[in-house]
Amino acid sequence: MTGTKNQLISMRHYTSVHDIENLDELIQEAIQLKKENSAANLGKGKTLGLLFFNSSLRTRLSTEKAGRLLGMEVLTMNVGADGWALEFEDGAVMNSDKAEHIKEAAAVLSQYCDVIGVRAFPGLKDKAKDEEEQVITAFTKFASVPVVNLESSTGHPLQALTDAISITELKKKDKLKVVLSWAPHPKALPQSVPNSFAEMMQKMDVEFCVANPEGYDLSDRVLDDTKVYHDQDEALKDADFVYVKNWSSYEKYGEVLSTDSNWTFSKEKLALTNDAKVMHCLPVRRNVVIADEVLDSENSAVIHQANNRTYAAQAVLKRILEQLD
Amino acid sequence: MTGTKNQLISMRHYTSVHDIENLDELIQEAIQLKKENSAANLGKGKTLGLLFFNSSLRTRLSTEKAGRLLGMEVLTMNVGADGWALEFEDGAVMNSDKAEHIKEAAAVLSQYCDVIGVRAFPGLKDKAKDEEEQVITAFTKFASVPVVNLESSTGHPLQALTDAISITELKKKDKLKVVLSWAPHPKALPQSVPNSFAEMMQKMDVEFCVANPEGYDLSDRVLDDTKVYHDQDEALKDADFVYVKNWSSYEKYGEVLSTDSNWTFSKEKLALTNDAKVMHCLPVRRNVVIADEVLDSENSAVIHQANNRTYAAQAVLKRILEQLD
Amino acid sequence: MTGTKNQLISMRHYTSVHDIENLDELIQEAIQLKKENSAANLGKGKTLGLLFFNSSLRTRLSTEKAGRLLGMEVLTMNVGADGWALEFEDGAVMNSDKAEHIKEAAAVLSQYCDVIGVRAFPGLKDKAKDEEEQVITAFTKFASVPVVNLESSTGHPLQALTDAISITELKKKDKLKVVLSWAPHPKALPQSVPNSFAEMMQKMDVEFCVANPEGYDLSDRVLDDTKVYHDQDEALKDADFVYVKNWSSYEKYGEVLSTDSNWTFSKEKLALTNDAKVMHCLPVRRNVVIADEVLDSENSAVIHQANNRTYAAQAVLKRILEQLD
Missing domain, CATH: 3.40.50.1370 (Aspartate/ornithine carbamoyltransferase)
Structure with missing residues (x-):
């Protein structure tokens, strides 16, 4: 009882394996959903926004499909390379290449989406910076809706x-x-x-x-x-x-x-x-x-x-x- | 009464602020829709095509969401940079880089979509050319369906x-x-x-x-x-x-x-x-x-x-x- | 009678004009569907995956629309240029630029999609290679679901x-x-x-x-x-x-x-x-x-x-x- 309750509370975000309270229960639920989609209307009227800073095939398709199996609308965005560079530093004077601060980006996405998924790979150059998990951490801080990790610098908890x-x-x-x-x-x-x-x-x-x-x-x-x-x-x-x-x-x-x-x-x-x-x-x-x-x-x-x-x-x-x- | 009727007629396209006949009424309607989605089935079976000649985050997500809140299917296309260059000149001999004339593009899109949204930024080099609003004007001329301005050379009426x-x-x-x-x-x-x-x-x-x-x-x-x-x-x-x-x-x-x-x-x-x-x-x-x-x-x-x-x-x-x- | 039965069987894939058994019947069915969408729920709960190795406007929009008219979910992917290079050779030692073998790609897509559409243009350099139809052939071989040709090296049967x-x-x-x-x-x-x-x-x-x-x-x-x-x-x-x-x-x-x-x-x-x-x-x-x-x-x-x-x-x-x- 308490276990179940705790898990629901802890599943505000899914950014790491440690967000899972009761693993067995979650595994059994997934196996049940595979057999029979018992939650096809749970996400009706809700929007899942998937934000890719890096390319993706399996994660994109399977997460889009998962959202739709729950009745959600899915909005997929490829950010990254071409143009929409985000600023993450607090107090930055944004007079060079970064067009938008994560504070606004996350707050705005929270208004169009009920759940946000984010993929952001590490640079693999600066260990300390990668371990900060700047992108996923900023989203959990500045978004007002739940955040799901679609593979970050140091983890891939959906996998x-x-x-x-x-x-x-x-x-x-x-x-x-x-x-x-x-x-x-x-x-x-x-x-x-x-x-x-x-x-x-x-x-x-x-x-x-x-x-x-x-x-x-x-x-x-x-x-x-x-x-x-x-x-x-x-x-x-x-x-x-x-x-x-x-x-x-x-x-x-x-x-x-x-x-x-x-x-x-x-x-x-x-x-x-x-x-x-x-x-x-x-x-x-x-x-x-x-x-x-x-x-x-x-x-x-x-x-x-x-x-x-x-x-x-x-x-x-x-x-x-x-x-x- | 007449006001309402006129507005419905004038709202064939929304390419500029001047397409709004009765502003107060439209504002109040938006505020009502925000409170309660009373038109969730109005767009059932209708397709909204969103055509981006330039990148977009807010406009893309919010307009996709708006279309889906009305029950529409939404098809989003990124044109521009890679490949699909449009010819706008009447009578052009298309033997260089332009693969399709706006006449065909607009007519074809009109058959797949019931409403077309278009974003096309100015070049900011040639004032006269930008003020012609070539892209949005051509779509209103050659498309057989309503056209919505998602930000053009000289205006952003949805904003x-x-x-x-x-x-x-x-x-x-x-x-x-x-x-x-x-x-x-x-x-x-x-x-x-x-x-x-x-x-x-x-x-x-x-x-x-x-x-x-x-x-x-x-x-x-x-x-x-x-x-x-x-x-x-x-x-x-x-x-x-x-x-x-x-x-x-x-x-x-x-x-x-x-x-x-x-x-x-x-x-x-x-x-x-x-x-x-x-x-x-x-x-x-x-x-x-x-x-x-x-x-x-x-x-x-x-x-x-x-x-x-x-x-x-x-x-x-x-x-x-x-x-x- | 037998004709109809044969056709249904032969319509496992649509990779060439020769996959059509009874052409008149198929043409008449299309004309009927244009008049009245009598199959709006046939694809409910089914997913159509559209895989583009080359750019597309008409094919993308019309096939997406067709899928949705049948009640299908549509997942569209632009592969090609940026990154997701596929290996097609059997037994290849994949230590250079190809990140995934068609065997896995097709098998995985078959699990997220109930029907797969593929567009892959010819190189127009090597006639023998283009005539092998490597991409579409590999998909029909390794995918466990039906494959539709969205224009291949040597044919465009939907057109x-x-x-x-x-x-x-x-x-x-x-x-x-x-x-x-x-x-x-x-x-x-x-x-x-x-x-x-x-x-x-x-x-x-x-x-x-x-x-x-x-x-x-x-x-x-x-x-x-x-x-x-x-x-x-x-x-x-x-x-x-x-x-x-x-x-x-x-x-x-x-x-x-x-x-x-x-x-x-x-x-x-x-x-x-x-x-x-x-x-x-x-x-x-x-x-x-x-x-x-x-x-x-x-x-x-x-x-x-x-x-x-x-x-x-x-x-x-x-x-x-x-x-x-």
Whole structure:
């Protein structure tokens, strides 16, 4: 009872995995919504505004679909590159390239939208600045409506909820071993997906560890007491789920220290596990991050995961709508 | 009676403030729609096409929202920069960069849309060409459906209606003094917002004047017999509403003649007024156009105005829909 | 009976004119839908995803409108230029610029969308590669939902269906002569529109021929036993419908061999015909492809055609929806 109540209150915003009070309940709700859309009119007359500072395919489509499944109108805006530069500094004299302050932007969007989703990637140059989460923090501060994180500098909580739903659906036994396994990639990618996945696994009743080369340990703040292996093979032993993902170095912030193809997830790596389900948030670079032979096998859960993006977003938006007057 | 009838007829298009026959009635209708959406099915089965030759945030979102509040489908198109260059000259031999003539474009859009909204900014290089209002005029000529101005070379009548609604809601006494006060800005901006605001104020029962530096007088055609002050302090005396806005020179067409920060609207300027409400169409450059201390005070009406964009658009679209068969 | 059944089965995808089993029936259905939208709820709860690798005005708007007339939700995505490069090669090691393989992209889109429309133009450099129809073929292979061609390398079947509907509506006698007549254009254009138009005319009970300069003959595969004239005047004699259209050379693949203005469709050319209706898919370059005097005359059918784009798309989508479970 109290749990439910607390959760509704805590689901004012969904900016991080930590905004979830009762994870099991939220996962079960998403699985129910997938079976039967029992909330098709909950969002009637409400508007969902999706604000993209960076490009998006899956997040855009699945969140638009989730909003519409709830009966909401969806307004999608691509900001960023061309023109609409926002000022975030308090007291700034705006006489150069920034045309609008976040104070006005967030306040105005709050009048056209009942819920605002925001995607804003990190620059991967300045660790302290990225960790400030300037964009998402400013929106929660200056918007008068709930804010949903569509992937920020340091987290991707909708993806992590999707992953939790997928593991719950696909697991074949109670006590699971889940491994987050780093993979090579030609470009420097954010730590947002692995961060939120790690935080989510810490909330679930699973044995969780991370495997990555030296120099690629995630932030201590995220890892907490999670065990980190620098030997991938050792980590993969008996794994029931392996989440394969590249990220750039956190220590040497934003750098690509290795593209070692020994870390590519192959059939040989799969053989070390307990016939594990292999996960990835997509898009995935075939034969660099994960080998064809794995992606095209029955062990791959990546399409299943992508489908759950819709229901993760729908469950979160449902919770948020329920506590709007 | 006749007034109402005339207005419905005159509201075939909304391309300028002068298309409004009975302003009070339209303002009251917008205020009513804000309180209760009494026309949620009026636009059922009708399509609103929004055509942007220039970028837009507020206008796009508020007009999309207005259309949907009326039950319309909304199709939004970003033309401009990438590719779809329109030819406007009659008899042109189209053998270079223009792929489609406005005659076809407008006729075709008229078949997919029941109402067309168009945004097309001025070049600010050639006064005569900008004053021709080539784009909006061509659409009213070649489209077979009503056309709404989403900001053209010389006017922004949806913004001006928003401002009239906001003043009506916020006023505390009958006989008002309203001042349009120029402010500095690093870039050359159109005169469209101040033009339409001046024309709108001339239609309202208020004492209206403009304050701007020498060289920044608006067009005589717009100003008519409106008093212009080159001394801002003198103009602001006893003002109940101050609309702060930058525009580039009309005389030395499109030029930035001054960025004098003495014209920035500050607490000192506010002190000269009758505790005025301070208005701006947004986006506003803080501490260049208006100081933080004013924008963050209770005197600021800018967020209130932005909210009314939706209801101004809804009132106009409602009038237009009512006279469609 | 069997015909109808077969058609429903064959309308799993609409990637080419050859996917139509019973053309007359489909044309009549489109004409009925234009008169009365009898299928406004057929697509309720279904999502139409429109994927544009190239820009689009008419196709985008008319297909969006068609989907919504059927009650579908429509998600439109502009891929291409900025960022989301797809890999199509089987077994590729994706360590350069391609971020996602078509296998994942198509599978994921199949989970958010119930029908997928795809536009992907040819490069016009490599004939063999363009004729592979890599993009549309990959979508039909890897998507688990029906795929609609919104113009591919070698065909534009929704346009051709539109044209068949328009000819059916506008014809004044039974035995028609239809001419596809090449026209000059400053840029190299695909053969997709003339290809599909030729294939469509071959399915209709009309006398059909093509007129084009030497070097501009369409592919033998498309032409089959269609008569080709290199003398435009001879071909136009007694024509009831003339489809004017530029295309680049198929023989010297993608080249512009001629911009001869003697092939521009003028009043003099029209005088050679049987008071023909003049067709074009738009956008049309006035006074290069077709003269003002023809486009502005009652002989022009181009706006009529554009309107039918909506009902062609609606008829196709209706067939596809009917065979979804």
